[in-house]
Every structure is written in C-alpha cells, then in structure tokens.
Amino acid sequence: MFVLLLFSAAVVAAAPSSSAISVSKRVPKDAASGVLAPFVSFSIEFSSFPDFAGNKSKPNKFSNQLLDNLADLQGVKPYIRVGGNTQDFALYDPNLKTQINGTIVPSVSNDYPYIISIGPSYFEAYNTWPGVKFSHGFNLGKNATAAMETLISTVPLACKALSNDNFAHWELGNEPDLFARQVRPANWTDGDYVDEWLSKTRIIQRQLSKACPEMLTQGEYNYIAPSFAGTANRLDPVKTWEAGLNNDHDVGMNSMHNYMGGADSPGVTLAHTLMNHTAVIRSVANHVAVMNNLEENNLAKGIPYILGEMNSLYHQGKPGLSNSFGAALWGVDFNLYCASQNIRRTHMHQGTDYRYASWQPIETNKTSMGTKAPYYGNAMVAAMLHGGKDGHESDVQVVNLPMTQETEAAYAAYINGKLARLAVINMQEYNYTGTDAASASRPSATYQFHLSGISSKSLSVQRLMANGTDAITGITWDGWSYNYELKGGSPVRMANVTIGQIVQVDSKGLVELELPFSSAAILNF
Numbered sequence: 001m002f003v004l005l006l007f008s009a010a011v012v013a014a015a016p017s018s019s020a021i022s023v024s025k026r027v028p029k030d031a032a033s034g035v036l037a038p039f040v041s042f043s044i045e046f047s048s049f050p051d052f053a054g055n056k057s058k059p060n061k062f063s064n065q066l067l068d069n070l071a072d073l074q075g076v077k078p079y080i081r082v083g084g085n086t087q088d089f090a091l092y093d094p095n096l097k098t099q100i101n102g103t104i105v106p107s108v109s110n111d112y113p114y115i116i117s118i119g120p121s122y123f124e125a126y127n128t129w130p131g132v133k134f135s136h137g138f139n140l141g142k143n144a145t146a147a148m149e150t151l152i153s154t155v156p157l158a159c160k161a162l163s164n165d166n167f168a169h170w171e172l173g174n175e176p177d178l179f180a181r182q183v184r185p186a187n188w189t190d191g192d193y194v195d196e197w198l199s200k201t202r203i204i205q206r207q208l209s210k211a212c213p214e215m216l217t218q219g220e221y222n223y224i225a226p227s228f229a230g231t232a233n234r235l236d237p238v239k240t241w242e243a244g245l246n247n248d249h250d251v252g253m254n255s256m257h258n259y260m261g262g263a264d265s266p267g268v269t270l271a272h273t274l275m276n277h278t279a280v281i282r283s284v285a286n287h288v289a290v291m292n293n294l295e296e297n298n299l300a301k302g303i304p305y306i307l308g309e310m311n312s313l314y315h316q317g318k319p320g321l322s323n324s325f326g327a328a329l330w331g332v333d334f335n336l337y338c339a340s341q342n343i344r345r346t347h348m349h350q351g352t353d354y355r356y357a358s359w360q361p362i363e364t365n366k367t368s369m370g371t372k373a374p375y376y377g378n379a380m381v382a383a384m385l386h387g388g389k390d391g392h393e394s395d396v397q398v399v400n401l402p403m404t405q406e407t408e409a410a411y412a413a414y415i416n417g418k419l420a421r422l423a424v425i426n427m428q429e430y431n432y433t434g435t436d437a438a439s440a441s442r443p444s445a446t447y448q449f450h451l452s453g454i455s456s457k458s459l460s461v462q463r464l465m466a467n468g469t470d471a472i473t474g475i476t477w478d479g480w481s482y483n484y485e486l487k488g489g490s491p492v493r494m495a496n497v498t499i500g501q502i503v504q505v506d507s508k509g510l511v512e513l514e515l516p517f518s519s520a521a522i523l524n525f
Contacts, residue, residue, distance in 0.1 A: 020510060021401050023422065025453035027414035031397045036304060036344040037388030038076035039396075040335070040381050042358070043309040045351035046137055047086035047112050049125050050099040052350065052361040056121075059128035063361050065489035066375065067129060069482055074382035076390045079168050081135040081224065081308055081347045082126075086112050087174050088141025088183075092150040093117040099125065111316045111353060118154075123161035133168035133390075135224055135308075140173025140200065141183045148203075155204055156211035163212055169222055169252055171308070172201055175229035177237075190235050194243040197225070201250065222252030224308050229257050231286040238290060241299040253345075254300050255308030256287060260330075263318040263355070270321055270469060271407075274312055274330035275427035275518075278406040280337050288341050304344040310334075311349045312374075317356030324373055325466040325475055325518065326429070327356065331377030332464065332520055333425050336384060336411045339398035348378065359489075370484040372472070379477040380464045384413055384423050384522055396420075410447065422449060422523040430517035432468030442468075444516045451509045457525070459511060461501040464520040 044052050054060035071077035086102075093101075099122040102113025126134055136158045139147055173179075176197075180188045201223065208215050215221060226240050237256065245251060260283055261268050273279055287305065294300045312322045312330060321327060335346055350357045353366045358375035360367045388394020397417075401410040407428045413421040424447050462478040475481075479499035480491045493499075503523065505511045515521060 020448040020450040021403070021410060022450050022452065023401065023412050023419065025419050025451065027397050027417045027419075028399060031399050031414065032340050032342045033344065034388070034393045034395055034397050035339050035385055036306070037390060037392060037394040038070075038074055038078050039339060039345050039385045039394075040070055040074055040378050041079040041081070041345055041347045043081040043083060043347035043349040045084040045086055045112060045349070045354070046082055046090055047100060047102050047116055048350070048352040049082050050122065051352045053125035053128045055099060055124040055128065060361050062369070062484055062489050063359065064129045066359055066371065066482060067132060069489070069491060070378060070382045071131065073379055074386050075388060077129075077131045079133050079135070079345070079347070080129075081137070081169075081171065083135070083137030083171050083174050083227070084309065084349065084351070085174060086116055087137035087171075088139050089114055090116040090118050090139055090150070091142070091146050092153045093119055094153065095119070097121075112351060120157060123157045126161040126166060127164060133166050134162060135169040135171050136162060137171040137174060138200075138204065140176060140197070141179065143183065151200065151203060152207060155207035159208055159212035159215055163215065167215065167220070169224045170204065171224050171227060171255075172197060172204070174227055174309075175257060176226065177228040177230070177233035177235035180234040188234070190239040191243045193226075193235055194240060194245050197245065198247060201248065222250055224253040224255035224306070225251050227255050227257065227308055231256070231290050238293045238297065238299065241294060242297070246300070246303075251300075251303060253308070254294075254303045254305045256290070256305070258283060258287065258307050258310040259314040260312055260334075261314070263313040263315040263322070268313060268318065268321070270324065270326040271429055274321065275326050275429065275469070276406050277333060277337075277403070277409045277427070280330075280334050280409075283334075284337055284341055284343070287343060291342060305342060306345040306347070307338065307343055308347050309349045310346055311356045313356065316351060316354040319355050320470070322356035322374075323472055324469060325376075325471040326427070326469040328373045328375075328377035328464070328466075328475065329425055329427050329518065329520055331374050332380050332423070333409045333427065335377075335381045336398055336423060337400060337409070339385065340400040340411060344393075348374070371482045371489060373466070373475055375482060376464060376475045376477050379480075379482070380423070380520060380522065383462065383477070384411070384421055387415055408445070408447075419451070419454070420525055423520065424513055424515060424523075425520040426515040426517055428517040429469045431470045433470055442516050444514050446512055446514045449511050449513075451505055451511060453509070454505055454525075455507050455509045457505040458502050459505060459523045459525060461503055461513070462522045462524065463501075465497065465516075466518070469518040
C-alpha cells in the first residue's frame, strides 16, 4: 500500500534552527576535487549477482530499470562492482549447467552461501544491463589447487564477457586484511599479502594476453585495490602501498570499504549511528587520515580514493534500521559528506535478502521483490551530483556546510566552479507509528542561507519525503515513486505529493527552506 501525507498538511512553522549559513557563489579554493562520474554506484555480492542481473534468456528488467532511473538523474549509469565475501568462496565448475550453485552453512552465515560453484553461464549476467560498466572480483581467499585452477579458467570467461564496452576494473580478493587467522597464518604481513597479490595479478595478466590481449592496452588493464575492510585491521593500507602494491602500475582505484557499525553491535540505533552527522564525520575521518598519510608519503599519487563497498551496518543490515527511511536519509548525508572529503565514488553494497539493500531483485521466501527505502536516498544523491562524462572526473564539486546540530547537514554542489545546488537534510527522528503520530502535526525546522553575490532569484525545491523515519514504503523523491508494484520500477509521479515549490532569494541574498523532521531537499539554482 502506498501512503504519503501531503507536505502542506504535515508541517507546522518553526523558528530558524540557527543563524543564516553563508554560502559562496564560487567554489572555495580548498574544496574537494570533482567527483567521478558516476558517483552513485553499487557493489553486488558475488553470489547474488545472478539474482540481480539474470542471464541471457531472462535478464532482470526490474534491476535494469532502477539503474536507468539513476542514470537519468546523475547523467551516467552506476558502475557495478561484483564481489564481496562470496567472491573468495567461489570455485569454477565447467560442467555446471546453472549460473551458480550455493550451499548455506549456518555457522558461517544464513545470508549467503559458503560452498559455491559457478558455471560458464555465470558470466552471462555481465551482458544483461546495457550501458553498465563492471568490476569483476577474483577469488584470493582460497589458496589451494582448485582456487588456482579457478583463477586460470575464469579469466578468459570474465574478459570475454567484459569486452563489450562494459569493463571498469578487475579485483583480486575481498577484505584480505581479515584473512589472518581465517584463511592465512596469524603472522601474515602486509608484505606477504602484496607478494601474493602481485604473483596472482601477473597470472591474470598472462591469461589476458592469451584470451583478450586488447584488454592490456594502456589504461584498460587496472584493478581496484587493496579492498580492505577498514583502516585498523591486521593489514595496514599505507604499509601495503609502501610494500609495493602498485609496483606494476596497474591499480586504477584505491578502494577501501566502510560500514557505520555492526547490525548486532550494542548501542546501534538510528539516532546515534545513522541519522547522526557527527557519526558520519567520525566514520569518514578514518579514510581522510589514510588519504593524508598516503599523500604525505607520496604514495598512490593521482589514484582516486573510492569506497568499493559500503553501506549502513555490516552483517547485511538490521531490520527497522537499515531498511527504513532513516537509512535513506543517512545514505544522503554519508554519500555527500564522502564527496566533500575527496572520496571520489561510493559503491553501496547489495545482496539478495539483505536488510540494507536498495532493492530486492527477485521474490524469495524471506523478502518481497521491490524497491526499498535506501534507493530513494540513492536517487537524491544522484540528482545532487548530476554532471560529468562516463568514467571521468566530473565538473561537480561538493562542499560540506557545517551546521549546529548533529541531526542536520547541508551541502553545496558547484558545477564548473559556480554554485548550482544546495542539499539540506533533517535527521531529527519522527516516527509515523507510535507516540509521534499521535501528535497534532509533524514538527519542522527552518534553515536560512546567505548566498554571497546572489539576490532576487527564484529557486526550485525537490524533496525526499516519507511519512516518517520508520517508514519502509510510501517514499518519494521529488514526487516520484519507483515502486515495482506501480510500473516495474519506472518513475511514476504521485498525485498525493506536493511538488513544484519555489523559494525566493531576497534582495539581501537570504533564502529560507522549511523541512519537516526526517526529510531532505535540494534547492536548484
């Protein structure tokens, strides 16, 4: 059922939450570099990829439509990294008639298979989404004869599937900083990892020279690496670069992973973990420190820093948190803050039945097929970062605008150095079930901006709305629904949502925007 309150009926006036925030007409000199186009991208669990993409005879049209929607908003279709834990479990079976055969081992996880075979048809999934570029993840975790045979056998299959203008990067191994004591000795070092990584990437290169030599041309052959789970585990990203990770000059993206916390960790809540700008700053600060360290030591020079896998809470998210509208608001704040801190692209991780997924690609006995709340956050970020050519640095730069409360955030987007958009996010909890819903009206906050050098101008408003923080349905971006039930994921304009609002910049360069608690908006110049 689709239910959304009219904006005009849900809001009551409130005093400004703070004094006017100054926004420069021109991009500040210390602003982050332009984001990569596309910025909004995804990581899909290796074992879930056939569910999300389908195969030659039955492509997943719903998934493709959702990717097309994001292309319309940001200008480029999302890049897809195919990997995750299960890339390091997968072994190749040339006689397997299906794309994948997986067995769940409950002691490991109930969310993905631990014993995995993939067949030749697995690679058909790479040609079901026109216009998408992919990163393929090779198995590094297993270290036996079968794993080496898998690597040698699958390079030709992967490269031929990715020879249709749909290749982005290779990847070897997922989160090897967690390998020690699990699939490697306890004393496994950064140098040991780099030696193994170099040895096996050279095997990949030799196989490519036989099967797809055209993929070894200048700039085409490259990896996302080191794909570490974090910045404080057994291996150190800076020491890894010092040990020679890029000795062969084939690392195209410096890729790290990030989650705000664990789904089962004590104290994890929307208010303190996700809908909290201070927590976002703290989480991203770890990556900023690594970037600064690499720069100070003249390592990874000119190689973009990306989050090759990220989402709200590891262990596939938590019901009531990761699948809520609150998580969509977190996604807007987190992604835009990343863009403001020189993290050039983010890949939000997805998987079948995962609680934090932006969409469920197929019907299962656990989860209904459909568009989930986080997707609407993806849509707002895509709209904020529209611009740039496929695979290149875009002309969009993002600046964080400091606010007074940890439940609010604001950002400015500059295109070719000129102010183009403002995004404002209110993360004050408002639940449409329970005690909040019993009140007479939904509270709101008013935000003031002073726009230097801009006056007497009309700005259009686009809103990210739902009935409340805890909503998991009835969500819209700029009045559009992308629900599977309505039109298979195609945009449908909802008649019960107010759109087309205009706010005025006065003669002194002041503009006000009113936001209901738990909502967000973009002002367009």
